[in-house]
Every structure is written in C-alpha cells, then in structure tokens.
Amino acid sequence: MALIKQQVANIQEKRGVQIRDTKLQSPASTTTAATRSFPMVGFDVELIEIMERLTTQESARKILPIVGMGGIGKTTLAKNVYDNLYIVHHFHIRIWVTISQDYRVRDILLEALKCVGKTDVDKKLLTVSDQMSEASENELGSLLYKSLWGRRYLVVMDDMWSVEPWDNVKMFFPDNSNRSRVVMTTRLSDMTIHLGPSAFQMNFLDKEKSWELLRRNVFKQTPYPMESEEIGKKIAINCRALPLSIVLVSGILANSKQTEEQWEYVAENLQSILNLEDHEHCLNILSLSYNYLPVHLKPCFLYMGVFPEDENILCPNLLWIRVDSS
Ligand SMILES: Nc1ncnc2c1ncn2[C@@H]1O[C@H](COP(=O)(O)OP(=O)(O)O)[C@@H](O)[C@H]1O
Ligand SMILES: [Mg+2]
Structure with missing residues (x-):
C-alpha cells in the first residue's frame, strides 16, 4: 500500500490530479455530503426512532450518537434520515460532514459552509464561498456562526473517532434553544461516555x-x-x-x-x-x-x-x- 501511495503521489505531481488523502499531501480531511439516498433495506423502525428523537419538542440543542461496528450501516441509516423529506422540512439547515481520523477543523468548517450555502435561500453565502479558501479558521467559524444564528439546524458528523472534532468546532454552532440537533456516528462505544446516555445502538439485520x-x-x-x-x-x-x-x-x-x-x-x-x-x-x-x-x-x-x-x-x-x- 505504501508503494501504491508513493506511485499515486508521483502521478499527482505529474498530472496535477486532485486526490484527497491526508497521508499523501495533508489535504482536506472531510468529504462532501452526498445528498442522494442509498436504497436501504430494513432499518424502518430505526429510521422512525431516530427521526422522532431528532424532532422532539425539547428546545435545547441535543446530541444523538449512533453507535455500531464498522459496516453495520450507520452512514446508510444517517443518510436516509438526513434526506428524509420530513427532516428536510423540519430543519432550516442541514449540514453533513464526514470526519476522518486525521480531520482538520478548517475542512469541517468549509464543508459545513458549503452545506449552508446549498440551503441558503437568498444564496448570499454562495458568493462568499468563492473567497473562502483564503479565509482563516476564525473567519470561517464566525461566518458559519452568523449564518446559523437563529436557525434550526441538523448537523451530522459521520464517522467520529473521538469527541475532539466536535469540541473543536462547537463554538461555531450557536445554541439558540430552537431544537437544533447534532448526530454523530461512531464505531467506538466508549465515545458515548462523553456524550451522555442517549446513544442509539445499531443492531444487525435479521x-x-x-x-x-x-x-x-x-x-x-x-x-x-x-x-x-x-x-x-x-x-x-x-x-x-x-x-x-x-x-x-x-x-x-x-x-x-x-x-x-x-x-x-x-x-x-x-x-x-x-x-x-x-x-x-x-x-x-x-x-x-x-x-x-x-x-x-x-x-x-x-x-x-x-x-x-x-x-x-x-x-x-x-x-x-x-x-x-x-
Ligand atoms: N440497510 C441497508 N440497506 C442497504 N445497504 C446497506 C444497509 N446497511 C448498510 N448497507 C451497505 O453496507 C455498506 C456499509 O454500510 P455503511 O453505512 O457504510 O456502514 P458503517 O457506516 O456502519 O460503516 C455500504 O455499502 C452500504 O451501502
Ligand atoms: Mg460509515
């Protein structure tokens, strides 16, 4: 694998091909939210339960961890919740960020802003996004904060390996007591100790x-x-x-x-x-x-x-x- 990575790095250099791999070129560590839904088999009960938990009347922002081993379907289920029409209508803004083990705060903020730009009705943020590559982390964070202020948002942080990424960006997500929600998927059940008792445990298909x-x-x-x-x-x-x-x-x-x-x-x-x-x-x-x-x-x-x-x-x-x- 090391050989292949070296080979790919050489090709990138020659061709200018953009491949994001943190170990190759310390590039972006998050990936864009695919908005398409995967055709999902089963998980109907799970889908409804998660949607219910995300749309309760509690006004304070809540975190919902989805926990289960790799390959059990956490991303699939979270994506189907994220794209569900009821959820689309319930939240003003939906943000999807895939977190890698070598995440970078800057990339999380950029991905979040891209999602905000997509849902922003007056498209103000889309023009800003062109200049974003030059902006500092704090500038990006404060832009995100301002654009989320007063709006009910859903954030999905997919594939978390620790709570650290959230700890590093949460100050840029305002809590306006307007029923905003954060979903984190993780394969590490230990992680939920830091997040309270509300974790959703995934089960195998029957x-x-x-x-x-x-x-x-x-x-x-x-x-x-x-x-x-x-x-x-x-x-x-x-x-x-x-x-x-x-x-x-x-x-x-x-x-x-x-x-x-x-x-x-x-x-x-x-x-x-x-x-x-x-x-x-x-x-x-x-x-x-x-x-x-x-x-x-x-x-x-x-x-x-x-x-x-x-x-x-x-x-x-x-x-x-x-x-x-x-
Ligand atoms: N309920 C399901 N219906 C259809 N495909 C599924 C389902 N659950 C998982 N998959 C497929 O199994 C693979 C692993 O699922 P994924 O959601 O990526 O797992 P995890 O995020 O838990 O590692 C993917 O190819 C996904 O499309
Ligand atoms: Mg996954």
Whole structure:
C-alpha cells in the first residue's frame, strides 16, 4: 500500500490530479455530503426512532450518537434520515460532514459552509464561498456562526473517532434553544461516555432482511430463482448479517456463475471465515472480493485504498492513476 501511495503521489505531481488523502499531501480531511439516498433495506423502525428523537419538542440543542461496528450501516441509516423529506422540512439547515481520523477543523468548517450555502435561500453565502479558501479558521467559524444564528439546524458528523472534532468546532454552532440537533456516528462505544446516555445502538439485520439485501444486490430488479433462496439465506447468515459483508459477497455472486455449485462454494468459503474475530472477519471477506476479481481489475481495487472512506471517487482520477501506472 505504501508503494501504491508513493506511485499515486508521483502521478499527482505529474498530472496535477486532485486526490484527497491526508497521508499523501495533508489535504482536506472531510468529504462532501452526498445528498442522494442509498436504497436501504430494513432499518424502518430505526429510521422512525431516530427521526422522532431528532424532532422532539425539547428546545435545547441535543446530541444523538449512533453507535455500531464498522459496516453495520450507520452512514446508510444517517443518510436516509438526513434526506428524509420530513427532516428536510423540519430543519432550516442541514449540514453533513464526514470526519476522518486525521480531520482538520478548517475542512469541517468549509464543508459545513458549503452545506449552508446549498440551503441558503437568498444564496448570499454562495458568493462568499468563492473567497473562502483564503479565509482563516476564525473567519470561517464566525461566518458559519452568523449564518446559523437563529436557525434550526441538523448537523451530522459521520464517522467520529473521538469527541475532539466536535469540541473543536462547537463554538461555531450557536445554541439558540430552537431544537437544533447534532448526530454523530461512531464505531467506538466508549465515545458515548462523553456524550451522555442517549446513544442509539445499531443492531444487525435479521435473517430475512439479510437475505433481501443479498438478493437485491445480486439480482437487482429481476426475479430471482427460487432454488437460490435456501443457499442464499445460508450465505447471508454466514456474513453474520453484517451489511458490509453482505454487499461484498453479493458482488462476488453477481459476477460469478449463477449455479448452485458456485453458491455452495462461496457458502463453504464463508463458513471458514465465520469463526474469526470481527476485524479478521471483515478483512477476510474483503480479501475474498479481491481474489475473485479478474486480474486486470485487481490493481483498480488496490488503488481504492488511497481514497478516504466515503469519498466520492471521480472516474477520471482513477483512470489517470491506472493509465499512468500501466
Ligand atoms: N440497510 C441497508 N440497506 C442497504 N445497504 C446497506 C444497509 N446497511 C448498510 N448497507 C451497505 O453496507 C455498506 C456499509 O454500510 P455503511 O453505512 O457504510 O456502514 P458503517 O457506516 O456502519 O460503516 C455500504 O455499502 C452500504 O451501502
Ligand atoms: Mg460509515
């Protein structure tokens, strides 16, 4: 991976390709909010519960942590809440910031201002955003503070690794006792100790929903063969009902022969991964996805590792890296 990063850094230098990776070039550490909703399987009860918690009558600003292991669907659920029409109408302004482990306060403020600019009715902030790259952290912060003043806002801070990012920016988010809310997603249950007892704990999908997720990813909208159901359910269970694992394995199944033997083979392979620790389990499923790729696509898979999590990857960037390295 170090080699690939070095290679990518060289290509960036040659091409001027903009790829954000904190370790490569200490660039921005947050990513833009994708406003599209992911098609979500299940989580209906969870969605409603979170929306209820976000829209209570309590006027003081509240923090709602969403906690669960990596790949369980925290970002997916938070994004579906964020884009839900009821939430869109309830809050004057919605802000989404993805926090990386090497976050920078400045990038959080810039991302927040971009979101404010998008929702700002009179578009005053959009013109300001052109000059923002020159502004100091304090200038950005005070601009954010002013633009949020008196408005009911929802902030989602996705993938927090500590409360520090929030501690460093919270003075720029005014608390006007107008039912503003902050959602933080995290895989670290310890983090919620600092945030009060209100954390929302994510659960795994049940057996039926796991199968539905697998089925939808493999067969899309087309009808699925009945004989795939039994073995498909077995595979979904072997993925420990973890959405990330199910999505990865669906990719393998969708691109391999749709025969019972092939599915049995995948199920058997997963069986051996089943007894491993969570971390190893994910890594092994990931390596399975890699092993099943055709040779010419394997480097592409590896190059994904240089992009921050939840980053929107522009195809031309990936293509340049690929062309330059071959
Ligand atoms: N309920 C769901 N329905 C459909 N896809 C899901 C669901 N939950 C998670 N996923 C998929 O699983 C993967 C991991 O989910 P993500 O929300 O990124 O997990 P986390 O944020 O907890 O690490 C993503 O590809 C996401 O699209
Ligand atoms: Mg996430």
